[in-house]
Amino acid sequence: MKKRLRFNVYLVCLLLIFSAALEAQKVETVDGVRVVHNDKTGKWGKTPKVSIEFIRNLGELETENVNLAFHIPSDIATDEQGNIYILDAGNHRIQKFGPDGNYIETIGNRGQGPGEFYLPLSLDIDSRGYLYVSDPQNQRVQILKPDGTDYKTIPFHETPAGTIRLLKSGDMVMGKGGIVFSFGLGGGSQDPEKLMKILDTEGNILNELGEPVTYKDSFVNRMGNNFRFAVDKNDSVYVSFEYQNRIEKYSPQGELLWKADRKLDYSTDISKAKAQVKGKGGNLQVRAPQMNRCSMGVAVDAQGRVWVVTFKRQLKEEEQVQSSIGVQMMNGQRSVSMSFEGATDNRETDSFQLEIYDQDGILLGTIPLTHFVDDIRIIEDRLFLLDKARGAQYYEYKIIEK
Numbered sequence: 001m002k003k004r005l006r007f008n009v010y011l012v013c014l015l016l017i018f019s020a021a022l023e024a025q026k027v028e029t030v031d032g033v034r035v036v037h038n039d040k041t042g043k044w045g046k047t048p049k050v051s052i053e054f055i056r057n058l059g060e061l062e063t064e065n066v067n068l069a070f071h072i073p074s075d076i077a078t079d080e081q082g083n084i085y086i087l088d089a090g091n092h093r094i095q096k097f098g099p100d101g102n103y104i105e106t107i108g109n110r111g112q113g114p115g116e117f118y119l120p121l122s123l124d125i126d127s128r129g130y131l132y133v134s135d136p137q138n139q140r141v142q143i144l145k146p147d148g149t150d151y152k153t154i155p156f157h158e159t160p161a162g163t164i165r166l167l168k169s170g171d172m173v174m175g176k177g178g179i180v181f182s183f184g185l186g187g188g189s190q191d192p193e194k195l196m197k198i199l200d201t202e203g204n205i206l207n208e209l210g211e212p213v214t215y216k217d218s219f220v221n222r223m224g225n226n227f228r229f230a231v232d233k234n235d236s237v238y239v240s241f242e243y244q245n246r247i248e249k250y251s252p253q254g255e256l257l258w259k260a261d262r263k264l265d266y267s268t269d270i271s272k273a274k275a276q277v278k279g280k281g282g283n284l285q286v287r288a289p290q291m292n293r294c295s296m297g298v299a300v301d302a303q304g305r306v307w308v309v310t311f312k313r314q315l316k317e318e319e320q321v322q323s324s325i326g327v328q329m330m331n332g333q334r335s336v337s338m339s340f341e342g343a344t345d346n347r348e349t350d351s352f353q354l355e356i357y358d359q360d361g362i363l364l365g366t367i368p369l370t371h372f373v374d375d376i377r378i379i380e381d382r383l384f385l386l387d388k389a390r391g392a393q394y395y396e397y398k399i400i401e402k
Helices: 002-023 218-224
Strands: 025-030 033-038 050-058 073-078 084-088 093-097 103-107 122-125 131-135 140-144 150-155 162-166 172-177 196-199 205-209 227-231 237-241 247-250 256-262 276-280 283-287 295-300 306-311 321-330 333-342 352-357 363-368 375-379 382-387 393-401
Touching (some): 073 375, 073 382, 073 393, 084 122, 122 162, 131 162, 162 227, 172 227, 227 375, 237 295, 247 306, 306 375
Parallel strands (some): 033 256, 227 295, 295 375
Antiparallel strands (some): 050 393, 084 093, 093 103, 122 131, 131 140, 162 172, 196 205, 227 237, 237 247, 247 256, 276 283, 295 306, 306 352, 321 333, 375 382, 382 393
16 A cells, blocks of 8 residues: 555655656747747756866966957867867957967968958868858858868858858858948948758858748848857758747758747847937947847857756846957058946956756756856867956856766
């Protein structure tokens, strides 16, 4: 009798756990696409299956070591030997470090020639160790040999080069064009109809994917459709939107496989958002639409799990940083500068967390963070979090399986 009672209690507990897991997400099919509505509680509940272990910081804002003094770092990649390459955009260079974090060499410098950059945007490395650098200010993607010498240039004259990630084939996934700074509102090109392109190494478009949402205000269109993306080892593409409660997965052929959202403690409704534009004497001042941001990046680990940097809460006024862009023309040459103002001395916050999803869009769990994050990248079990605006550094972690 006691054994039967214990078995019944055990069965009831299993049913309760199973029922709670079902309530944690609702799955439906909309227009033939799987849509997952996740609750705040992930499938793992209070017993996460992974953790992260801090390894090191790469970059020091106040250092006298010029090799670690980054200015607006924008991307990071590793080669097959584990060496780390940081795209130090504001200094127009790539900094190479060993697997142990020790500085090795500097690749590139400011300019328009081969192996030179001007506020480069994005970086990736292929299996040969060749470096692909998206350099929108110079209207190109440069491919450099492992020693940093020039190999090939892919021109982008009609639309600016955007963020790039490489596929196994050597083709590139490119996000919408990076910002090309110009006077007034006429500079650059219009946003593409799709969010991403698949390009070969000649720059030819092989495919397009990703549907933007159309809003009434053109500034809201641009800002509201800001997104980050990542490619897994099977060439599937994952997208997280900065201002929309939306995460998506695409097949290598560009088919939308699923969408996922999750319950948040703040609104992401931007239907009433509107930019403020003032003009006087040929000068324009644009105040960006006021929106709540919910995501700062997406990455995929070696197990195929999807990691998204999200906000538990919106930043307080005393935590916020604003970017400032200056453009000058001297002797027919354009000079662009970028700086940050506000709480740049503040490094710590409890507003960020990592959300972890399975390959089907089910929220597994969350990991709280203690610092600001502007982007994420994962290579195998190495997790890199960027603090661009405040610390000008990368945090390196190791993913630990429990």
